Amino acid sequence: MSEPLLEARGLTKRFPGVVALNAVNFAARAGEVHALMGENGAGKSTLIKCLTGVYPRDEGEVTLGSRVIHPRSPREAEAAGISTVYQEVNLIPDLSVAENICLGRQSTTFGLLRWGAMRTRARAALARLGLTLDVSLPLTSYSIAIQQLVALARAIDVAAKVLILDEPTSSLDEREVAELFAIVRRLRDEGMAVIFVTHFLDQVYEIADRITVLRNGQLIGEFPVAALPRLQLVARMMGRDVKEIEAMDHRPAAAPRSGEAPPVLAVRGFGRRASVKPVELAVHAGEVLGFAGLLGSGRTELARLLFGIDQADCGTLEIDGRPATVRSPQAALARRFGFTPEDRKTAGILPNLTVRENLIVALQVRRGLWKRIPRVEQDALVAKFVAALGIKTSGPEQLIKNLSGGNQQKVILSRWLATEPRLLILDEPTRGIDVGAQADIERLIAKFRDEGLAVIFICSETAELARNSQRILVLRDRAKVAELSGAAVCEESIIHAIAGGASPPAGPAGP
Amino acid sequence: QTPKKLVVGFSQIGAESGWRTANTDSIKAEAAKRGIDLKFADAQQKQENQIKALRSFIAQGVDVIAFSPVVETGWEPVLREIKAAGIPVVLSDRAVKVSDPSLFVTIIGSDFVEEGRRAGEWLARKTGGKAVIAELVGTPGSAPAIDRKKGFEEALAKNPGMKIVKSQSGNFTRAEGKQVMEAFLKAPDAKDITALFAHNDDMALGAIQAIEEAGLKPGKDIVIVSIDGVKGAFEAMVAGKLNCTVECNPQIGPQLFDLIEKVAAGQKVPARVAVKEGVFDETQAAAELPHRTY
C-alpha cells in the first residue's frame, strides 16, 4: 500500500447546532480513486471544504505529501496542488464558458489577457470530455448538465496532484459519465489521487479503488472496494443491518390502472416555438409517466410548459377531459399541480427562510393571502413531513440553506405533497440524493400514486425511470419520439428509443 | 423692417424658496413685456448645471448672458469662454470672484454682508445693545449664509453687550428652522435667550411656531429679526410675532433688463447696480403689507 498523498487527521468542524465532522481521519493515495460515501448530510462536502480551505477547520491537521498545509482559500489549495469541483455547479453564470474554465489561470502578455488562447484552451478542455460548445456564450445559455461538464473541464484543465469531485455526475448521462471516467482513469494512472463523491453505487464500483464511509460526521471506516460488497456499503452508510437493507429492496409493485376515467392531464399538438415541438401526452390518476431522453432533449422544457412557467403557443390542453388552460404557475397550483424544478439552488429553495416556511409556502399560496395557516397547523405539517421523509434538520426553524442538498430536495417535495396535488411533476427529484433517501422518495412516489396521484417523473437514470414508471415518454431533440408502456417499460427499450433505433411498438398517447 | 429680437440667456439657481420664485417671475414677466426672447435655464441649485447652461447659451448664440451664480467661485473658465465668443455677461443677485474683472460687465443685486449688518444694527437699536442671541444660519457653505453671518457679526462687534449663544443651520427651510429652534429652547440655558436672528424669513417663520409651542411669545419674549421681506414675514409682523425683516428685493426684472438692453446696445453701464431695498419693522408692516406681492 502506497503512502497517503493527502491526509487529514482528527478533522473536526462544528456549525451552530451541528457537529458536521467529528475527529475524522481520511487519506487519499496517489494513483488511486477514493470514493467518499455517506448519506445526505453525512459531512462529505464539509470534509472537502475543510480540506480545501473553504471552511476553517476547528481541529485537526492536513498533510499533502509530507508537508502540513493550511490552505485558507480554494486558491491556496489549488496552488498547493488540489483541484476541486464542488457540489452543485459553482461557476460564474454571467461569464462565458471559456472564461469559466480559465478564470484565475488566464495566460497574459504584458498583463493583458489572451482571449484567443483562452478560447482555444477551453475548447480543448471540453473536447477531452467529448464536448463541443460555443465557448464564447455565457454559461447560463447552457443546461445544468452542460454546466456540470464545464466545471469538470475546468478542474481537469490544471495539472494537480489531487483531484476532488463532489457529486460531479449527478446531472450527467451515461455517455458523459463514461467519458469522465475514462479521463479519471487516465489521471489516476498518471499518479494523481482522485477523491470522488457520489450517490450512484454503480459508479463507485466501476471506478473506485477504495471507499471511506461517513455517517453523521463520524468516520465509519476505510475499505478497499473488494472488501465491501454493495449491501455492506449501504448498511454502513445507513447504520443498519444488512438484513434490514435486504428487506428494504422489495419495492411495492405498480398497481395496474383501473377504470376508464379521463386523464388528469392530456395535451394535443402542444408545443412552443424554439422550445418543444408539438407533443401529445396523457397522464392518469394513479400512474407515473416517465420522461426519458438525453441531456437537452427537452424534458425540462416540456415540464415547464405543462406547469405554465412558459406558455405554449400551439395545441390544446385538457384537464379531466375538459378543455382548460394553464398559463402560469398560479393557475397550475389552482389546478392542483405541483412541480419540483431540477435546479434546486436557483429555482427551488428560498435559501434564507426556514425549513418550515419553505415547506408550507405552496400550501399557503393555494389557501390565499388572507387565510394564513395557523402556526400550530404549520408545525404539525412540518413535523409530519420531517418524520415521513426522514428530513435531517436540527429543527423546523433551521434555515434551509444550511441543510444538505438531499434534505433540501425532500423539503421541496414535501412542499408540494402538503398541497395534496393531483398531478406532481418531478424534474430530477433524486439528483444528488443518497440511496436511503432515494429509496424513501421512490417509495413515496409509489405510495401517492397508489392513492390516486398522477406523477410525471423526469430522470436521467434509465433504470430508476423504468423501475418507477408505468409509461414512458421518450424525447429526442425536443420532440416526442416514442411512448413505451406495459412490458416495453424497461431499460433496454428506453435506451433503444433514446438512441433512435427502430422504435419498439409505441402506442399513441391517450385513451 | 423690424429690428432683430434681443436674445438673452438667463441661468437661474433654482426655486429653493418663495424669494427665488418671485425673482424668477419678475425676470420672466419683464422679458415678456419688453418682447425679449428669453432663454431660461433652471440649475436645480447645482453649479455644474449652471455652467452647462452657460455653455449651451454660447452654442445657441444669444446676445447677452445673465445669471445668478450659485456660489462665488468656479466661474473663471466658462466666463473666459463666453468672453472669447464675444458675449457680454450681466450678473444678478450674487457676485463672483474672478481674477479678471473684465469677464463680466456689471452686477445687479443685493449685498448680503450689508443685509446682515443692517439686521445686527437694527437689533442693537431695538435691544439697546444688550441681547443674548440665537442664530439660525442658512445652508452651510452658501454665499448668503456666509455673508449675512459676517455682516451680522460685524454689527455685533460694536456692541459688547450682544452675544450669540446658539448658532445652528436651519438650511433656509421652515421645517429645519422649527426643529432647530425647538432644540435651542430645550437647552438648560434656553431661558436666557432674548433675541433670534434668522438668515431668512422662512426659518424665522418656522422658529416662531417652535417658540409658540414652548409657551413663549415670539416678538415679545424673544425679539426676532430676519432677512428677505417675503409676504409671510409681513403678516407675522402685523400679528406681532416677528419684529423686523431686512428686505432683499427679488423683483429686479425691470432694473435687470434696463441694464441688459444698455449692454446689448454697447452703452456704458456702472460696474455695480444696487437694488432698491429697505428695512421694515413692526411699525411699518401694516402699511407695507398690501404692497407685497411675493
Next chain:
Amino acid sequence: MKFRVPAQLIPLAASAAVLVLLYAGGCLAFDGFTSPRVVINLFGDNAFVGVAAVGATFVILSGGIDLSVGAVVALTTISVAALLGHGVPPLAAVLLVLAGGAAFGAFLGFIIHWFELPPFLITLGGMFLARGLGFMVHPESLGITHPFYGETVGGLAIPVAHVTTASGRVQTLTLPFTAQCFLAVVLVASVAAKWTRFGRNVYAIGSSESSARLMGVPVGKTKILVYTLAGFLSALGGVVATFYMQSGNPASFVGLELDAIAAVVIGGTLLRGGVGFISGTLVGVLILGIIQTLINFKGDLNTWWTKIAIGGLLLVFIMLQQALSRRRRE
C-alpha cells in the same frame, strides 16, 4: 455560423441607439444644436461625472454600490483648492488628493469586505464622512488662481473645429483637457475591465461571489481594490472638476452619486452586478448630458417643468431601451 448580436451587448446597443436618436431629435428641433460646440460641451461638461461614473461602474459590476461619490468629489475639490492656497505645488496637490481618494476607498472596501457589511450602508457612512471632512478642510468655496490651472491645463486643450460666432469672428473650438481625461479614463478602464485578470475577477464576483470564491478568485483583495479604484476615480473626478471650475467647494456635487449610478445603469450595466460594459457608462453619461442640453435649448422650462422633463425623458429613455432590447432578444 449564424450572425447574432451577443445577448449581453443588446442593452448597450439599445442605449447607443437612443443616444443617437436624442441627438438627431435635438438637431431637428433646435437651431444651433448642430454646432460642434454641443458635442464638445457634452464631453467637457460631463467629464467629472463620467470619470466618477467609471469608478461606480466597477463597483456596480462587482455587485456593490458606492454612495460616497459626490461627497468625495467635493472633498477633493476643496482639498486641492486649500492645498494650493497653502502654496503646495499643483502636481503634488493633485497626487496627494488622488492618493487620499484611493486610501478613502480602500478604507471603505476594507470594512465592507472584512466585516461582511452591506456596501450601501458603509458607503453612505463614507458619504457623510467625506462631506463633513470637506467642510472641515474649508467651510466655504475657494477659488484657484494658480497659473498652472489657467495656463498649463488650458493649454492642453486640443483644437478640433472652427466656428463662426454671431459677430462674424472665426473661433477655434478645442477639446478641453477635462474631456481628454474622461476619454482616457474610459479607454484605460475598458481595457482593464475586459483584458485584465482584475477586471474579469470583478465580473466574477458580481455574478456570483460564492462561486468566485470557490473558483479561487481572490475575493477580498479584488473587492478592496474595486473600492480603492472607485475612491481613486472619484478623486480624479474631483481633480477634473477643479480643472473645469478652477475652484473647490465642500457643499458642491450633492447627489452626484445618483447621476453616476443612473449613468451606469442606463449604459446597460445591471445593478445586481456581473453584467455590463465601461463603454456603456460613457453612453449613459452622454445620455444624461444630452437630456440636460435639450432642456437648456428648450429654454422656457421653469424649475418644476425642468424636473418633470428630466424624469419624463428618463422614463421615455428607459422604456425605449427595454423595448429595443426585448425586440432584439426575440
Next chain:
Amino acid sequence: MSVVLPLVLWIALAAGLCFSRRSVVFWPLLALALLLLFNQLFTPGFFHVEIRGGHLYGTLIDILNQGAKVMLLALGMTLVIATGGVDLSVGAIMAIAGAVLAQRFVGAGWSPGLAIVAALALSVVAGAWNGLLVAVLRIQPIVATLILMVAGRGIAQLITDGQIITFENPTLVYLGNGFLLGLPFTLTLVLVMLALTAVLTRRTALGLFVEAVGDNETASHFTGLPARQVKFLAYVFAGFCAGLAGLVAASNIKCADSNHAGLYLELDAILAVVIGGTALTGGRFYLAGSMIGALLIQTLTQTLYMRNVSADIAPVPKAIVILAVCLLQSPKLRERLARLGGGRKRRAGA
C-alpha cells in the same frame, strides 16, 4: 416627571434588550441605548421632560414627534426592501402629498378631510406608478423610482405653483402638532400604522410572501406565488406611508414647502430599515428594527442640535454612528471577537 419618564424609558430599554437578546433587533436597540446613555451622561437637558401647555414637553418628545416622518417612511420602505427593491421616491411623494393637501384646502377650498383623502389618494397613485414600473415593466427599482424622485418634486411644485402655501386650519395643524393623552399625536399615528402593518404582514400570509419574493423570486414564482402582485402592493403601501409622512411634515410647519418637504429623507428611511436588520438584498424583514433605526437617526439629529455641533461638520458624527452600528451588527466582527475570546479561554483551560 423629569425623573419618572427617563426611568420608565431606561427600564423599557433594559427590558427590550433582555427580551431581544437573540434577535436581530438587539444590535440597533443596543446602539440606541448607548447613544441615549451618552446623552444622559454628557448632554445637559436632554432627558428633561416637563408638562407644558397640558402635554409633555422635552427633547425626548421632540424625538418622537420629529422622528415620526422617518418611522412612517421606514414602514413602507421595509416591505419594499424586503421584496428586494428600494424606493427612492418617498421624499418626493411626501412633497406631493403636502402640496395636494395645501392646494386643495387653501386653493380649492375643500374641507380638511377631503383634502387629506385627496393627498393620500395621490400618494397611493404615485406608489402604484412605481409598482407598475418595477413589477410589471420590470425596470430595476433604483432607476424606476429615480424617475419619480426627480419628477415628483417637480409635480409637487407644479401643484403649488412653486409657492409655499400656508394654512392655519386646526384639524390640519393637529396632525403634526397635536397631542393625544399628553403625547404627540404623530406617535399614535405611527403606532397605529405599525400595528396595522404588523397585522397585515404577520396575521395574513403577506409577510411570508414578501420574504419569499425577496429571498428567491424564481423559486417563489415556481411555487405559484403571485410575485408581481406582491411587489406591486409593497410599492403602493410605501406610497401610502410616504403620503402620511408628507401630511405630517406639512402639518408640522403649517405649510406645504414643495422644494424641501422630505428632501433626502429617502436616505434616512433606507438607513433606518437597514440599521434595523433588514438586508438590502431582500428577504427577512424586521418592522420593529426599522422603527428603532428611525429613532436612532432622530436621536442622533437631536443630539447634534442639543450639543450645538455645527451643521456643516455634523455629517462626521453621523458617519461615525452609522459605521459603529454596522460594526456592532456585523456577525463577522462578533465571530472574530468570539474566536479571539474562545481561543484564549480554551488555552487558559488547557
